[in-house]
Amino acid sequence: MAEHGEGARGRDLAVEARDLTRRFGPVVAVDHVSLDIERAHIYGFLGPNGSGKSTTIRMFCGLLRPSSGTVRVLGYDIPRESERLRTRIGYMTQKFSLWDDLTVLENLRFIARIYTLEKSLAARRIAEVLEEFSLRELSGRLAAAMSGGQRQRLALAAATLHEPEMLMLDEPTSAVDPQSRRDFWESLFSLVSRGTTILVSTHYMDEAERCHRLAILDQGRLVAEGAPERLMSELPLQVIEVHASDIDKVRLQLHRLPEVRSLAQLGMRLHVLVDRKVSDAGALVKQALMQAGLSAEVQATRANLEDVFVAATLPASEPAQRGAA
């Protein structure tokens, strides 16, 4: 990939991964992943469970040794220099990993001490994060007694307490309600505006769409990478949207067409992904449905991220798309 060589020179990179691979016995959890993450960007990992998102993040943090390949994070060679990286990154695990039997304040004080923040700095930072993440009223509450959203705010407060240059967030919003998720993303944007680099993994499309840049992982492989809008506009498939009352029958009918690569249902709508080489995909779909005696509203539409994801993870599909930034 020529893009990487050029990128490494031209941009200020937080992460440079080259052919990063991790095997667990016979299973290849991460398979030759190469990517660059620019500083002060939100970089997203999108993929289903088991796609290698967590394993990749753990290798970036130095928690797991790569089986092969190299990665530099904030200029440090990982895992060799991972101890020196510790104070400059913040890591938020998928599962809540602060102490349930400590209060909000006790948890934050512990983190401040373990990062050896000077007393006055620690006090200032704790006050700041309590304010920033609306935890002031909860400061005496045991972590065990808090809601999913509150715990997640605490986790982010702890991860940012020592003002790290980079945050690695492993599915941070998986146990959180929609409102908390929105607030959480606002916090992320605020951190990025102050220069923090953020790597976040998710399986939510709407979250992925908010990232500056995105990597779609499937079975350990990087199957698509680029800015979300680019990925959507450069999808090598046409998207036909079908509205119909008997959506199941429509689905069965369209499955038979060899030109249809995939179908994704969104409520009463169906997104039909059709090969680019078909000249009039809308007519093709319309005709197929008419022949089957099914009435439906058919129109071409622009691809959303779900379509990109479906297309990228299609088995034996065309060569995976790699959009340029």
Add this chain to the structure above:
Amino acid sequence: MSPVVAFFERVRAIAIKEVTQLRRDRLTGGMIVGIPLIQILIFGYGINLDVRHIRAGVADYANTSASRALVSQVEATQVVTFVRRAPDVLALRRMLAAGEISAGLYIPPDFERRQLGSGRPLAQLLIDGAEPGIEGALRGLGTLPLRIRAGDRSEPRRTLAVLTEYNPEHRTAVQIVPALIGVILNMTMVVFTAIALVRERERGNLELLITTPVRSMELMIGKLAPYVVVGLIQTTIIVFTGVLLFDVPINGAVWQLYVAASLFIAATLAMGLVISTVAQTQFQAMQLGFFTMLPSILLSGFMFPFDGMPRPAQWVAQALPLTHFNSLVRGIVLRGAGLQELGPAVLKLSAFLVVAVTIAASRFRKRLG
């Protein structure tokens, strides 16, 4: 911040966290006080190696005032209590076989004549050999110096004079209670640290902890230090109860006892930390913790004299902190010895501590795989 200051800062961070968690854990807090208290009461009262009031029978063929004097004198030792009177030896044997009595005293018809210095034994003691403890206690009676006749001014017959130092009354509590300090601490301390790291792994805290700048050694020391204080609290409870209820004399200096205890507690906690780096779950940690307990109790000289053990058992015993603490605590509490006289044991405990903490810290990788 200098590296040394940072080291202690992070050790302090871990220690404060442990104490905060411990304070919040009511049940464990209760157990810290409750377990040693209950153990000392159970062991102190329960384990009694002095055999007393063994049920015995007598078949007195002589039936003279002298023979009756013999019976009452044997009974006065409190080793036996005569609960049966048999008409003849046959009946005495039957009682013994039936388990009604554990010992039978046979006084022959020519008892008076034997007394006049024939050199033959005066009487015969039948012993139930099935119970080794009883046999040992009763064999002692065979050499009992007797003064039979009222007004007998002659020197009592003495076959063997037994002199016991440091515990003249042969009270078991005096031997048992000091050793119990070690046994009880061994039981509680290993498990405290054995689950310490595993618990964090199971709850998911470890994944966060290893991404922080904390070093393995800092984590180990920080986890160990608070429990040394816990162990000293337990030591105080045991010593206090021992002195108050069992009249155990503290012949040596109390501060030396505490120095020895601190060293032993730290060594035992370090052993727990090693277990914690091996075990994957809290359950495994508990099992491994208990696994170390029985050898400690059996081989440390708490139960059986160290010198009587076969060589390989002695080697194993040398690797157990409890062995060395037992010799320290008996020396300080019962013999009034000082730490300098007990130097080798102090050195061995210190060596164990350093080696175990180093093993734990080097086994603990700040990595998931």
